Amino acid sequence: MTVQDGPSVEQLARLLPAGFVLGVATAAFQIEGSLDVDGRGPSSWDAFAEKPGAISDGSSPAVACDHYNRSGEDIALMRELGVDSYRFSLSWPRIQPDGKGPVNEQGLDFYDRLVDKLLAAGISPMVTLFHWDTPLALEHDGGWLSRATAERFGEYTAVVAARLGDRVAQWVTLNEPVSVALQGYGLGVHAPGHGLLFDALPAVHHQLLGHGLAVQALRAAGVPGGIGVANMHAPVTAAGGGYRDKLMADTFDLLVNRIYSDPLLTGSYPVPPLLVRPWFRLLNSAPDEDLRTIHQPLDFYGVNYYYPVRIAAGGGTRNTPAGESDVMAKLPFHLVPFPEYKVTGFGWPVAPEHLGTMLRTLKDRYGASLPPVMITESGASFPEPARVTETVRDTERVGYLAAHLGQALGATSPGGVAEDVELRGYYVWTLLDNFEWAAGYSQRFGLVHVDFETQQRTPKESFHWYRSLSRARRA
Numbered sequence: 001m002t003v004q005d006g007p008s009v010e011q012l013a014r015l016l017p018a019g020f021v022l023g024v025a026t027a028a029f030q031i032e033g034s035l036d037v038d039g040r041g042p043s044s045w046d047a048f049a050e051k052p053g054a055i056s057d058g059s060s061p062a063v064a065c066d067h068y069n070r071s072g073e074d075i076a077l078m079r080e081l082g083v084d085s086y087r088f089s090l091s092w093p094r095i096q097p098d099g100k101g102p103v104n105e106q107g108l109d110f111y112d113r114l115v116d117k118l119l120a121a122g123i124s125p126m127v128t129l130f131h132w133d134t135p136l137a138l139e140h141d142g143g144w145l146s147r148a149t150a151e152r153f154g155e156y157t158a159v160v161a162a163r164l165g166d167r168v169a170q171w172v173t174l175n176e177p178v179s180v181a182l183q184g185y186g187l188g189v190h191a192p193g194h195g196l197l198f199d200a201l202p203a204v205h206h207q208l209l210g211h212g213l214a215v216q217a218l219r220a221a222g223v224p225g226g227i228g229v230a231n232m233h234a235p236v237t238a239a240g241g242g243y244r245d246k247l248m249a250d251t252f253d254l255l256v257n258r259i260y261s262d263p264l265l266t267g268s269y270p271v272p273p274l275l276v277r278p279w280f281r282l283l284n285s286a287p288d289e290d291l292r293t294i295h296q297p298l299d300f301y302g303v304n305y306y307y308p309v310r311i312a313a314g315g316g317t318r319n320t321p322a323g324e325s326d327v328m329a330k331l332p333f334h335l336v337p338f339p340e341y342k343v344t345g346f347g348w349p350v351a352p353e354h355l356g357t358m359l360r361t362l363k364d365r366y367g368a369s370l371p372p373v374m375i376t377e378s379g380a381s382f383p384e385p386a387r388v389t390e391t392v393r394d395t396e397r398v399g400y401l402a403a404h405l406g407q408a409l410g411a412t413s414p415g416g417v418a419e420d421v422e423l424r425g426y427y428v429w430t431l432l433d434n435f436e437w438a439a440g441y442s443q444r445f446g447l448v449h450v451d452f453e454t455q456q457r458t459p460k461e462s463f464h465w466y467r468s469l470s471r472a473r474r475a
Contacts, residue, residue, distance in 0.1 A: 006352070006402025009465065013472035015409040021124075021425030022470055023085035024078065024447065025377055027131040027175070029061060030434040032091065034068035038106040041097025043133035044143065044184075045437075048191035056323065059440035065432050066455050071114055073457065075121050077448060078431065081463060082470030085124040087376060087427050088114070089131035089175065092156055099135030100152045108163055115167050126427075127164065128172040128230065129157055129214055132180055132191065132437075139192050144180060144203040144210075154213030161221035168225045172302055172376065173214040176232040177207040178256050179322075187325040189438055195327035201259075201282040205290070208263055212293035219296075230302030230376040231260050235354045235361065239312035239336040248333035249311040251276050256309070259283065261362070265369045267295030300424060302376035303362070305355050305404070307348040310336040321348060323438050344400075345381040345443050352403040356411030359418035372422040378404050379429035381436070381443035392449050392460040401428060401462060428466065432457070 007015075016022075029045050048054050049061050067074055078086055092099060094107035111127075118125045130153065138149050157173075183190035185200035194200065211229055218227050234256050238249035250273055258270045259280070268291060272280045307321070317334040318324040328334075341349035355378075362370055380400045384392055405426050410416050412423040433446035441452050447463040450456070 006399055006404070007406040008402075009468045009472050012402065012406060012409065012469055015406070015413060016473045017423075019424075021084045021374070021427075022466070022473075023083050023087055023126065023425060023427040024081070024431040025087035025427040025429050026067075026089070026431050026434065027128070028089045028091040028094070029064075029131070029133040030430075030436065031065040031067040031432055032094075033061070033063040033066045035062050037068070038094065038110065039097060039104040040091065040107055041093040041099075041104075042136040043091070043093045044136055044139040044191040045133050047136055047139070048193050051193065054193065055438055055440045057440035057442045059435070061435040063452070063455075064435040065450050065452075067432070068110065070455065072117065074432065075117050075123070077457060077459070078123055079121045080459075081447070081467050083123060083466075085126050085169070085425070085427070086118055086431075087126040087128060087172070089128035090160060091133055092130060093133060093135040095160065096135065096156050097137075099138035099149070100155065103159055108159075111160075112163060115164055119167060124169040125167065126170040126172060127160075127168045128175050129153075129160065130173065130210075131175040132184075134192070143185075143192055144206045145185065145200075147206055147209070150206045150210035150213060153210035154217050157214040157217040158221060161218050161223055165218070165221050165223035165225070168223065170226045170228065170300070171218055171223065172228055172230045173211040174207055175230045175376075176304055177204065177211075177260055178232050180207060182255065183320070183322045187320055187322075187328055189320055189323040189325050195325065197327055197330065198279045199282070201280065204259055205283060205286055208260065208294045209290050211264070212290075212296050215296040215298070216293070226299035228298050228300040228302050228371070228374065229264060230304055231257075231264075232304040232306070232377075233257055233261075233358050233362070234306070235308040235358045237308065237310050239310050242313075244313035245311065247273060247275060248313045251279070252309065252311045252333060254280070258365075261366070263291055263294045264298075265295075265301070265366045267291050298371045300374050301362075301371045302374045303358070304377035304429075305358060305375065306378070306380075308338070308351050308354040310338060312336045321346070345383050346439070348380070350380065350400060350403075352400075352407040355404055355407045356417050359408070359411055359421045359423070363418055363421050370421070372424045374424055375408055375426045377427060377429040378408075379445050381445045384433075384444045384449065386441075387451055387453075388449050388458050391458065391464075394460045394462050397447075397460070397462040398465045401466070
């Protein structure tokens with residue numbers, strides 16, 4: 001498989017506006033390891049990973065990339081890469097083992113040192129407060145199905161802001177609440193592994209409420225850094241021209257896009273089509289006060305883009321983008337492949353042109369309510385060997401990144417389809433090959449190859465390409 005070539009480094013460098021941020025992103029649970037040291041408590045993902053068959057390759061996240069012990073080495077790689085910013089997440093159970101109550105100072109010290117190391121290397125920290133690893137004690141009490149978790153999240157944010165708030169340049173409250181609610185509570189292919197379908201919708205509302213409380217806590221602490229959120233957005237189209245396919249596509253668009261972005265940016269949940277309104281009943285009773293809390297002013301809006309989705313009416317398939325789910329077959333719609341596109345190692349369609357279309361859709365929906373946009377994740381997995389003796393020639397990833405960054409920049413440039421969207425940055429997912437959630441170590445997204453037996457880091461061709469782009473814009 002060969003992914004179409006994107007713009008050249010020189011062409012991309014000319015498109016980059018002054019001050020545009022080039023960054024890389026990671027998540028704590030996927031890279032840190034050291035799950036049982038320094039007083040860290042267990043998370044929902046620790047428990048999920050121990051379930052037989054939950055992780056496709058049967059692997060353990062216990063060591064992952066050993067970033068907890070190798071952060072200096074990884075920061076040196078970022079410095080060589082020449083990125084402006086590093087987006088990383090904090091492990092809530094490392095900081096607050098039970099998700100409430102006493103703070104684990106050792107865990108907080110780790111992130112305190114990490115922020116200082118980044119600043120010393122000239123790299124701006126973007127901190128994500130929650131990237132899916134709910135403290136297990138809170139999960140046992142209902143997790144994000146419980147309003148109390150949102151309240152605890154606000155308290156945890158205040159703890160973090162008091163220690164790190166003076167030095168963090170940008171804050172992301174939540175990463176992809178859709179993935180937690182849909183994959184974790186709705187379909188059961190991610191932690192905590194529930195198959196509740198539409199009964200998972202309280203997990204949507206409580207994550208959004210937690211976001212609002214976190215923004216309030218950060219503002220109350222007087223942090224100078226910008227505050228935003230990172231939502232995954234998937235452009236949705238109907239597989240056919242009939243009414244049923246269109247209705248199900250509109251329903252799926254609500255499920256993965258609008259029930260998150262609408263309350264965040266407008267202060268209200270969208271009104272579903274009449275025929276499917278009963279499915280969303282659990283969001284209908286959201287108190288006005290909650291919606292006011294959710295609808296906080298934001299300094300930027302983070303967009304994670306990976307693939308478009310095509311939807312057809314009718315169930316019967318177990319396939320989801322994150323794996324197979326028995327309860328998926330009970331839904332009245334299913335995902336249909338895009339035969340016109342090449343696919344990544346995950347089987348996701350490589351469709352960079354949909355990124356510009358999606359930015360246009362966001363502006364059309366939210367107008368002046370849409371803050372400046374950051375692409376907070378963009379990347380792809382491709383098959384690669386576990387052990388290497390030379391640079392991985394990941395030309396497919398180079399093509400993928402060049403095409404997607406080119407589409408984002410072109411769409412938001414004068415004359416582009418989304419020229420009225422203020423795009424401020426692009427973060428590659430991800431710096432290192434890592435523990436890719438339910439796929440274990442079977443999917444490699446990194447700019448840097450990691451040998452998970454030896455922890456040897458080997459920059460790939462895509463690493464050198466991204467470094468060339470960073471240098472070219474300064475030439």
